[in-house]
Amino acid sequence: MTPLHEGRNYPKNLLPIVGIVMSCLLATQVLAADKKIPRLSNGKPDFSGIWQSTSAADYDLEPHSNRKDAPPSAGSVEGEFLPYLPKALTQRQKNFATRATDDPALKGYTLGVPRGIYYPEPFQIFQRKQDLLLVHQFGHSVRTINTNGTDHPKDPYDWWLGDSRGHWEGDTLVVDVKHFNDKTWFDRAGNYHSDALHVVEKWAFLDPNTIEYKATIEDPNVFSRPWNISVILYRHREKNFQLIEDYRFTLDYDDNYPPKPNKP
């Protein structure tokens, strides 16, 4: 037997083992490459693509049993229920009772934030270093998330989609959204907000085809404290998948839009 420490035989004996280790390492690297998230040339995660949630959030953010107009769901809210102020809860109950006619989505209104994200229609993200452009199939709404370091404007309007300013915290896109109007709901169950709505979104890849979308929502006119929602967004990978025109003015939109304080 040649002693192991004898230089000449040492590499020869180890060659097959080195080969096995090397191929294992290579295989691991290939697997890792598969799980690598897409990135822009500046290294930031690239969310470009067509996305959609499979959650029941749009039917009702809170846990609910099955209804004629909604499948059952365990809800999408941390802590399960929205922390309504007493007066606002009464309004929410009124909204729920009249949801078949008063849901702004049925009137063709822009869905707002975050409803547009988990509404059961796809939306497409186009992303550049300085901004992300979100095109929603529903109503063809277009939302810009600025990532160029700018702040909210000093003389804002009451936008349907608010004003979105994003920044990166590691691989998470954090977006501050405010300056909304009070004409949108969170879901078709009458959960609502005022024009003091403030949303902070967090977008992060779970894997190259899955985004975890979280939002913290505050509105001191309606809620007693901020609350959080979380939904998963899946990348559409069907062959030739694309957004289809879904312009709401082709429906009975003119009966409801523009919004009026009292319908004639």
Next chain:
Amino acid sequence: MNRKIRPASTLAMLGILCAAAPVHAHHAFSAEFDAEKPVELKGTVTKLELVNPHSWLYLDVKQQDGSVANWGFEFGAPFNLKQKGITKASLPVGSDVNIQGYRAKNGKNFGYAVTTTLGDGRSVKTGGAQDAPGATPGQ
């Protein structure tokens, strides 16, 4: 050649028509408001909504019997107002405002603002509808 061009130009025409139709529908004065019913009101601002396609200004108006009624007036598009110097800061909640305009056809407490006079005396034309009467009410 002509055969190829004709469908294209027809499509373009259709496109223009389709694009124009909803714009008109959004801003039709006559659908909602009555040019025969001018109104002039003085009140205090309760809310200004700078919303597209056009804004709304709400004010509390003191009635003859001492009670207060809330009125809503349709304004121009936010960008149009901005060009005229009207922002959120111009009409804060609680500020005085005088409005000349036209009442809604349904007789409820809302109307279409033509001339808005701010608390500082500044007077601006605020209506946004293409088919709205531009003249001062009562003239």
